[in-house]
Amino acid sequence: MPFCKRCGSHIPEDAKFCPYCGAEQPIAVTPATPTIPATTFEKKDPGLTALxxxxxxxxxxxxxxxxxxxxxxxGIALLILGIIIQWLLGIAFFMATFFGMTSGPYGMMHGPGVIGxxxxxxxxxxxxxxVGLxxxxxxxxxxxxxxxxxxxxYQRPPW
Ligand SMILES: [Zn+2]
Incomplete structure (x- = not known):
């Protein structure tokens, strides 16, 4: 409980004026407490992310x-997309081999056009x-x- 600077009466903590003598009270100086963010968010290393x-x-x-x-x-969408595209690549290679191996010697029966x-x-x-990679x-x-x-x-993560 603070006291009035002029008359010495007990006055409320947040009083701007003394309720007894009306004297203006100096603003209570509270010791500066360092403002620590409630949570500190870890940053992401872009280079490590790319690696x-x-x-x-x-x-x-x-x-x-x-x-x-x-x-x-x-990330999961890209994972699935990548697997699909790479499977298609595998199938394309398989078909190239298939056409090449099953159509006569060196696969020339279908002509180089098909293999090409x-x-x-x-x-x-x-x-x-x-490019996708x-x-x-x-x-x-x-x-x-x-x-x-x-x-x-913003002191918070975007997602
Ligand atoms: Zn007073």
Whole structure:
């Protein structure tokens, strides 16, 4: 309980004026307590996120970088998409081999056109897989940077 600076009466803690003599009271200076955020959010290393995404991607697993930074739904979607695309690549290779092996010596019965077409399809799928592999790692890298900026600005994770 503080006292009035002029008359010495007991006055309420938050009184701006003394209720007895009316003297204005100095604003109580509370010791400055350091403002500690209730929770500190760990930042995500964009480089490490990209590395995880690329290494896992080489093993056929896309979206692991996304899952690492908490973008679980997108990560799982990329994982499934990557598996589907790589299965299609496998089927394309299989069919190229199948047509090549079963149609006479060196598969020339169907003509080089069919084999060429299948190999061309395989090359296209390989390019798609490489582009997909790099893109999903790049996307995870950017999302990690976005996550860090968001946490720094709003003191909470964006997802
Ligand atoms: Zn007073």
């Amino acid at each position: 995880i995404a690329i290494v896992a991607g080489f093993f056929g697993l896309w979206g692991i970088g996304h899952i690492y930074i908490g973008k679980v739904a997108k 077409l299948m190999l061309f399809a395989s090359v296209i799928w390989t390019i798609i897989i490489l 790099i893109w999903q790692a790049y996307d995870a890298y950017n999302l990690a940077k976005y996550y860090n900026n968001y946490v720094q600005t």
